[in-house]
Amino acid sequence: MRRSRLLLSALALGAAITLQPQASFADYPDKPISFIVPFGAGGGFDQMVRVLVPKMEKHLGVAIAIKNNPGAGGRRGSILLYKSKPDGYTMGLNYFVPFLVDKHILGKKPGLDMEKVSVIYKTSHSRHFVFVAKNGPYKSLKDFTKADKSIKFPTTGIGASGWIAASALGAEMGFDSAFVTGYKTLSTAALAVARGDGDAGVGAIHHFGGFTNEVQPLVYLGAKREAHYPDVPTIAELGYPQLTALGAAHVLAAPPGTPEDRLEVLREAARKAARDPEFIAWGKETATDIEPTEPKGVWEEVEETGKMFSSLKPLFEKSKN
Numbered sequence: 001m002r003r004s005r006l007l008l009s010a011l012a013l014g015a016a017i018t019l020q021p022q023a024s025f026a027d028y029p030d031k032p033i034s035f036i037v038p039f040g041a042g043g044g045f046d047q048m049v050r051v052l053v054p055k056m057e058k059h060l061g062v063a064i065a066i067k068n069n070p071g072a073g074g075r076r077g078s079i080l081l082y083k084s085k086p087d088g089y090t091m092g093l094n095y096f097v098p099f100l101v102d103k104h105i106l107g108k109k110p111g112l113d114m115e116k117v118s119v120i121y122k123t124s125h126s127r128h129f130v131f132v133a134k135n136g137p138y139k140s141l142k143d144f145t146k147a148d149k150s151i152k153f154p155t156t157g158i159g160a161s162g163w164i165a166a167s168a169l170g171a172e173m174g175f176d177s178a179f180v181t182g183y184k185t186l187s188t189a190a191l192a193v194a195r196g197d198g199d200a201g202v203g204a205i206h207h208f209g210g211f212t213n214e215v216q217p218l219v220y221l222g223a224k225r226e227a228h229y230p231d232v233p234t235i236a237e238l239g240y241p242q243l244t245a246l247g248a249a250h251v252l253a254a255p256p257g258t259p260e261d262r263l264e265v266l267r268e269a270a271r272k273a274a275r276d277p278e279f280i281a282w283g284k285e286t287a288t289d290i291e292p293t294e295p296k297g298v299w300e301e302v303e304e305t306g307k308m309f310s311s312l313k314p315l316f317e318k319s320k321n
Contacts, residue, residue, distance in 0.1 A: 028088060028261075028262055028265060029060055029061070029062045029088065029089065029262075029265070030062070031062060031089065032062055032063040032064065032065055032089075033060070033062060033063075033064045033065070033088075033089050033090070033091060034064075034065050034067055034084075034089065034090045034091070034092075035049060035053060035064050035065065035066050035067065035091055035092050036067050036069055036077050036080055036081045036084070036090065036091075036092030036093070037049050037066060037067065037068045037069065037077060037092060037093055038069060038070065038071075038074040038075070038076065038077025038078045038080075038081070038092070038093055038094075038095050039068065039070050039074060039077070039095075039156070039185070040068055040070040040184045040185050041068050042184075042185050042187060043156075043184075043185035043186060043187065044126050044185075044186060044203075044204055044206060044207065044248060044286075044288075045093055045095075045248065045250065046066075046068060047206060047286070048123070048124060048126075048250050048282075048288065049066055049093065050066065051278070051279055051282045052123060052270075052273050052274070052279060053066060055272070055273035055276045055278070055279060056266075056269040056270060056272075056273045059268070059269040059272050059273065060265070060266075060269045067092075070156075070184065071157075072098070072157060072158075073097075073098045073156065073157035073158055073160035073163065074095035074097070074098050074157075074160060075095075075098050075099070075111055077092065077093075077095075078092075078093075078094050078095050078098075078099070078111075078112065079111050079112050081093075081094060081253065081254075081255060082094070082112040082116075082117065082255060082256065083255070084255045085255065086118070086254065086255040086256060086257035086258040086259075087258070087262075088254070088258055088259060088262030088263070088265070088266070090254065090255060091120060091252060091253065091254045091266055092252070092253065092254075093250060093251060093252060093253070094117050094119075094251055094252075094253035095248075095251075096114060096249070096251065096302050096305070097160075097161060097164060097248075097249075097305070098158075098160065099111065099112060099114055100114075100302070100305055100306050100309050101164055101309060103306070103309075104306050104309035104310045104313060105309050105310075105312065105313050113256075114302070116256040117253050117256060118253055118254040118255060118256055118257070118258045118263055119251060119252075119253050119295040119298050119299065120251075120252040120253055120254055120263055120266050120267050120270055120295070121251075121252045121266075121267050121270040121271065121274070121292070121293070121294065121295070121298075122249060122250060122251045122252070122291060122292065122293035122297070122298045122301075123250050123252065123270060123273070123274045123279075123290070123291075123292060124249075124250045124274070124283060124288050124289060124290050124291055125247055125248070125249045125250065125288070125289045125291045126204045126247055126248040126250070126286075126287075126288045126289070127204070127220070127221050127222040127226075127244070127246070127247040127287075127289060128161065128162070128165060128202050128203050128204050128207075128220075128221050128246070128247055128248075129202070129203065129204070129205070129208070129217035129218075129219065129220050129221065129226075129229070129232065130165070130166075130169065130200060130201070130202055130217065130218050130219050130221070131190070131193065131200065131201050131202075131203070131208055131215045131216060131217040131218060132193065132199065132200045132201075132215065132216060132218060133193055133194060133196055133199075133214060133215055133216075134213075134214060134215060134216050135214075136196070136199065138151075138199065138200065138218070139218075140218055141169070141173060141218055141219055141238065144169075144170075144173065144175040144200070145173055145174050145175045147175060149176075150175075150176040150177065150178035151166075151170070151175055151176065151177055151178065151199045151200055152178045152179070152180060152198045152199045152200075153166040153177060153178070153179050153180070153189075153198055153199070153200055153201065153202065154179075154180045154183055154188075154189040154190075154192035154193060154197060154198040154201060155179050155180070155181055155183065155186075155189055155202070156181070156182075156183050156184065156185065156186060156189060157181050157182075158179070158181060161186075161202070161246070161247060161248045162186055162189065162201070162202035162203065163179060163181075164246065165202045165221060165243075165246045165247075166179070166200070166202055168243055168246060168312055169235075169240075169243070171312055172240050172243065172312070173240075180192070180197070180198055185207075186201075186202070186203040186204070186207040187203070187206075187207045187208075187210070189201055189203065189207075190203050190207045190208040190210075190211060190215065191210075191211060193208075193211075193215055194208075194211040194214035194215050195214075200218075201215070202221075204286065204287055204288065205226075205228055205286060205287045206286045206287075217229055217232050218232070219232065219233055219234065219235055219238060220232050220233070220234050220235065221234075221235045221243060221244060221246050221247060222234050222235070222236070222244055222247075222289075223236050223241065223244045224236075226287050227284075227287070228287055242308055242311070245301075245304065245305050245308055249291075249298075249301065251298055252266070252270055254266065271292065274290065274292045275292070
């Protein structure tokens with residue numbers, strides 16, 4: 001009997017030692033998490049994160065430090081996130097658009113392997129308007145095609161959402177797009193349009209909302225009309241439904257190799273945050289579509305966007321010649 005008791009005690013001690021790493025892992029997270037935003041403070045991505053993050057903190061029980069790392073149309077911050085330590089303590093927004101542009105339109109090797117990105121969750125999608133100065137010569141997109149010069153768009157950078165939307169519109173409709181880059185946010189780019197430093201802009205309501213006396217939207221790049229501007233036609237109504245995929249998808253991601261267990265903890269916090277009434281109200285106020293999407297759906301959207309860009313490549317090449 002004594003030997004049996006000793007044997008059982010030894011087995012129990014061994015089991016406790018074996019289970020100890022799992023118990024430690026279950027304590028995740030136990031320290032602050034860094035959140036990389038690939039655009040500057042005050043922009044649409046940054047605004048979304050600053051509404052979402054407090055809701056995620058509530059469910060995770062730790063602080064989340066927001067770190068803006070703008071540059072190269074969202075590439076710089078996305079690459080920084082991609083190359084970070086995959087321990088679950090670095091997450092952020094991965095902006096796929098510029099890398100899809102590089103691959104499918106510009107014929108360049110993307111700065112990261114998109115298929116290796118650890119997708120956490122998509123919370124929302126900001127679809128944009130094309131707008132012009134009220135006192136300018138353009139009253140419709142058709143006027144762009146009649147212009148005897150290139151239509152000048154202020155934008156944050158090559159491959160950014162405004163650049164790709166303006167380029168796609170020009171390629172499809174047959175007008176030349178020119179760009180003034182270097183603006184830190186789409187809001188500052190919108191101000192340039194209001195001042196007459198550019199012919200047209202691309203952005204959401206929170207980008208040009210401070211200049212409604214100076215600018216007017218011509219078209220909404222969505223499938224259905226936006227409630228704040230019900231008289232503005234959609235790009236689908238004008239005969240270009242494929243362009244409704246444009247805009248800024250807010251995809252939360254982590255470095256490749258982040259343990260799935262930890263991704264799921266972050267994912268569940270994102271799910272709950274995206275359903276928070278305050279986050280939903282923010283979406284309505286800013287005309288941001290709340291579109292909670294699991295990783296499988298995100299990858300399907302990325303694939304479809306890549307196909308759209310591939311189909312546009314011949315038009316891009318023609319419009320640049």
